[in-house]
Amino acid sequence: MTQFLLIRHATNDLVDKAIAGRASGVHLNDEGRRQASRLADALADEHINRIISSPLERAFETAEFLAKPRGLNIQVSDALHEVSFGDWTGKTLEELAPLPGWKTWNTFRSACQIPNGEIISGVQARMVRLILELATQCEGETIALCGHGDPIKTALFHFLGAPLDFLHRLEISPASVSTLEMFDDAVRVASINQTFY
Template sequence: MPTVLLVRHGRSTANTSGVLAGWTPGVGLDDRGREQAEALALRLGELPLAAIVSSPLQRCQETVAPLVAKTGRKRVTEKRLGECRYGDWTGRKLSELVKEPMWRVVQAHPSAAVFPGPDGESMAAMAARGVAAIRHWDARIAAEHGPNSVWVACSHGDVIKAIVADAMAMHLDNFQRIVVDPGSVTAISYTETRPFVLRVNDVGGDVSAYQPPKVKRRRRRSSDAVVGGGAGA
């Protein structure tokens, strides 16, 4: 099956001000974030990307814009890749939220965390929609472009961490152990029986390993892990 390159948006103005942005409109990239977006376009732009799928939020749209310009590949917006809806926590300082009783739930038992307010979402619901979106697009891209395809999905830290946790068969309560920095790339390949997590939180590595093999007839990716670990890409 295809390989998805999960890109976290570049550093945003909310990141630098210590604010939980959520779905707040108008939160874009700061200067460092724009540099990260340009660097991502240079790194990933030479790959034959089958699709560029993005969260609808401005910081993700801005992150993939240079990659869209470099590749000429049309950007597709996927609402299910949007940030968790933090409800009444949205727009508040992280330095204030850390004092809230629910902060410990978010840290230690996120599967039980439901953010307060009428627009608040549970972290479990966020994880479910994020995973569903990735699996939906991966199957669609496999059908349309073949099993060796490579594609990009741009999303947010918690969403990507939840997708990685699912791919590693890790309970959501452990997903805070995963680090996903702004502008990073995380690679997952889904097969018929299991996903393979190829790379996590890569902020500058060589991506040539994701070039599809030059074969006359495309082979289906094996679901078997290499005993002993293999020789690498």
Template sequence: MPLILLVRHGENDYVKEQRLPGRIPGIHLNKHGRKQAKRLAKFLKPAPVKAVYSSPLERTMETAQPIAKAFNLKVIPRERLIETDVGKWQGKKIKKLRKLDSWRKVQLNPSRFQFPGGEHILDCQYRLVQEIEQLTERHDPQDMIVCVSHADPIKMAVAYYLGLPLD
């Protein structure tokens, strides 16, 4: 199985503002996030990276670009690496969401939770695992690939491969 580096996108202003960005288009890395992406590309430069895949959202593509450039590769957008569809919570302040009963539910039993108007947590996990499995089939076992995605989908995939429950 190829070595897969799961990378979370760099900082954006939604993170700083404690907002849940979800899949809102047009959220770009801020200055600090661009620096993070460049530093990561420099750090990875000695590694034998064969491919760079990314969620199609701007903040992930902007994180992936310097990495791909360091290896003379193109970023390959992959729809299944996209952020969890948080539905009606998209763009909301986390401080307000914490007051909801449903916030407590997702924190205590995420495996049973579906975002209002959005994706079920287990569907997100399944989607990301399926993508990783498909990418591993496309590469040789000795290859190293980079997948730039989002915090929650990455956590769910890691939990799956470690055999850990989401709850």
């Protein structure tokens, strides 16, 4: 069995307020560091073989809490990047609320092309491709993937066989872990959105 721990970054000052997207310089806040520390404590007995992170600081900083006690180097993969939110990056939820595209994003996500950004099926494709490649290359390992809420949702929906239009119905909280178990002939979603705070 190859096990994947899909970990959303811990909280920062923009969570539930604005779209950080791929903006640089968004770091964990004090609460986020506490969340990441509790996550690391909860996973202390997991034999994690490798840790791979999104390039963004908030994900990498979360990954560091897992990597340091294990003496592991953190690999970085663009496949774990946040959704490219294009013109919506940096906007508050209040600013986005009246936009027709924002309503579509939250009701009919598979058909929504973010202005100058990504379409969700492309996000799903890069996430699933990475997981399948790692399942082949790292058979039998436990791999922590530190990334972002929507990309994690897309991967889970792929392996659950669920339509992307229901993505907004699933909560992936900051500093949560969802677990995929991959066998030779089957995939099991063993847990979703476990938190430790």
